[in-house]
Amino acid sequence: FEPISVGITIGAVSLLTGYLSYKDIYCRFSECCREEQPLNASALKLDLEEKLFGQHVATEVILKALTGFKNNKNPKKPLTLSLHGWAGTGKNFVSQIVAENLHPKGLKSNFVHLFVSTLHFPHEQKIKLYQDQLQKWIRGNVSACASSVFIFDEMDKLHPGIIDAIKPFLDYYEQVDGVSYRKAIFIFLSNAGGDLITKTALDFWRAGKKREDIQLKDLEPVLSVGVFNNKHSGLWHSGLIDRNLIDYFIPFLPLEYRHVKMCVQAEMRARGSAIDEDIVTRVAEEMTFFPKDEKIYSDKGCKTVQSRLDFH
Template identity: 45%
Template structure:
């Protein structure tokens, strides 16, 4: 068989029977099978150079630089940065982890929970959030009806199993945990357990991230017994003690976050993920101070081309203050923390720039 035909077979793929490419008379059965395997292997190699595959070209297990990447992009979240980096690095570095990684990100709106998830996706997957191995699940969009929990459970079960079968290193991000129907997450329990495999499929290399945000009306009331509330109270007490924000340690918050997660009436409430201790870590996202909001404003101004680089921020100090003044802060008498974190910064930048 001439070399041109061989190359044609390799690059066109296996869309036709192997006998279309190789003369069965000139090859023995064993040789034909061997050549067929080579063709398939060759096509897989070429295909995975172009299209996303579950291999080291597309899924990065080297977490060098993750901590610095998180630190440079997540403002005011020293606890989250260090904790996330350690857990993700340990899990991805291990070729045979004992269980899937389950992380719960908790805190006020706009503090960086979703953004942290995006940073992780970009660091691990070559295609970032567009990767077919990254799955974002919005509670309000995917599970809007509390009376359909059984149907949702079956759908979620099939969906997780199908995706992890395609790639063991899949990432699942559950947004709006506080709005999930009660009991839904129990279906995830087997995939976060310490099982070697389930029906021949290994789930231990997957990552599950649960994002939990405090409702805005609770924020203004400042009385609810929730994880977000506890984080804010502890942070505020620490602030009043005149200690550096960075001196606040995870152990100062971990107990309260876990307790509040069990007591809340939504999402993880009474879920076996909590009662069976299957969540690897509860990670607090602290409320953002005015200085952190300004960092986000600088990012938006650079993205919009209004600033050429972050170095120009000193020349635009008045503008930064004007934009920061457009946001609401609490407590009312001290105005220390932004009620919306950095979430509304982009629209406030647009609003202020309209008058310039």
């Protein structure tokens, strides 16, 4: 044994463990960006299966997309998900679940950022300013935490100029101005294609087929007409689609009466109250359903369930 090198080794080891335990303690009290932390895929699966009702296609695609991306040590581009569907079908809700599974504080995390078009970018004449601010914001946040999550709600109302501003970050570049965006996740939410997704679900229902038999391949052509070739949609104008910058298009099906009931029950559970089936039925029956004759799908999805429950 050579006393000096043994001493150095012991010193180095204790410094390292000291640093690790310091980091552990620090991260317990203050939020840390744990970019190398693997995704707990079974926890995400359980969350989606237990909390998200009536969205078997979205559940499957989201699981596949996130596990694939997080298991890849060397992604070539950031993950971009585009969520489509009717109002109140769970697009924001899913983003929240995804965010919580990536960063435990979810939407409150310093590493998760939600933008709402009409709220954050309301004035068309200020587009240049918004572009500048948004680019700085994304650059700053990805530099601080590579696995940052950016959610853009109301994507169909987003000015194409704003989409242009995010486009360089979504591409296959190794770095943009010294920052790599390849571990970040971008989630876009929109109603674009919602009417055509509903039509497909309705065709299945009218043909006597089960909702659960609807597959992604049944909806892909629908999305391609409603979203990819819709010249009025911001997505089309921005060229995100023809440059293949969106990794997954995720359809959300319209919700039925039984799903609305499940939402009411979930809300009662969340409020810590016992499930009262009479109230569940009353709240669900107060919602309006379409089409006019069959009345199958809730026109607001589960959106107003929480406020309606307050009246009972």
